[in-house]
Amino acid sequence: MRAGDLVWISGTVYTARDRVHALLASGEKLPIDLAGAVIYHCGPLIRDGTVLSAGPTTSGRVGRFTREVVGLGVRLIVGKGGISEEAEALRGRAAYLAYPGGCGALAARQLSVKQLHLPELGMAEGLWELVAEGWGPMIVAIDASGGDLYREARCCRVGASKP
């Protein structure tokens, strides 16, 4: 996967936002195994086990925990807005994918609920185990070899010349 690639994902995905990352950073053991996992920066809107709206939340808030997350074996991080400050933590180990922000209704069609872990954290902050089917379009925004679309957009006005 290279920065700029367009991808779709099928399989298991775990939501994790502020509170789950705080637990993880405090060394708490999570009820799931993150080896090889996909995590999604998302606080979904779910009613009676049905995903109603589930777009990404801003990754910048939890970006500081990237090294810990990757250390637990996470291979793909899905979010929006990027984690450019922590891109080095991904090098050789994981990639960051951008799902279009605000597209909660679209994502809801591609995700279904398997299980809620840590229900005490509430709907938005809980750790949802979701099943993705043709989940996308996602852009590989930061790849494992240092490619970073956010950095390019900031430094060199590449938007116009990229294919």
Next chain:
Amino acid sequence: MAVLARAETVLPLWVEEAIREAAAKERSAIARSQLSAILENVEIAAAGGVPLCQDTGLPVFRLEIGRNLSIPPFLEDAVAEGVRRATEEVPLRPNAVDPLTRKNSGDNTGPGIPDLIVDLVPGEFLRITAFPKGAGSENGSFLAMLNPADDPIEFVAREVAKRAGRACAPVFVGVGIGGTFDLVPRLAKRALFRMPGTSELDRKLLTEINRIGTGPMGLGGDSTALGVRIETALCHTASLPVAVNLQCWANRSASATVRDDGWNID
């Protein structure tokens, strides 16, 4: 309740048109992929009556109250009751938490929330606009007390370009310039209510922001902002307050007018 439900599920037509126009002009393929996903999302939400975005926002309402109207008692309570019903029935994600304990109130209401912005206007009606505000764009908003020697337009363009990617660009940029420390963010909020701006300065700032190339979701491209509006007020000769209230592409709002003989959604 009805206006909030509509705002959450149906994007105003002019906003959808603005996104469509941006997509037609956009030169980056990656940026176009984001814009077409957004347009697909808008259709799915409206068709299914589900919230456009899982961040259904904090409830903010603008109340335009006719001067000749006797203001109904317990108006604030009625709006809060509407928010509680919408949270249950649409449904909305409970987003309102205590700022220190982070405990969720569970129904999107509580101290200070819903936020009501009241204007007295000529006439004998009450117009209520639901303007749910998501955190991604709210977190990218800012206020600065500049030096009168600074260029506020250049400052806003530079800051917005830096922040728009995390605020779900393409964004709407409500700008307040002048007034006092607490007036300037209200000018910025009012600028969002009156979007899009059409003055020469509004257009100049829009062009400036889009020239920098942040693009949709910060991934690069021509479409960083869809609309800019600047509202000004007089300020102290020694001051230059500037505030920007960012709004994501999902510039959600819906209004209803209440008269003696009933109400209807605008």
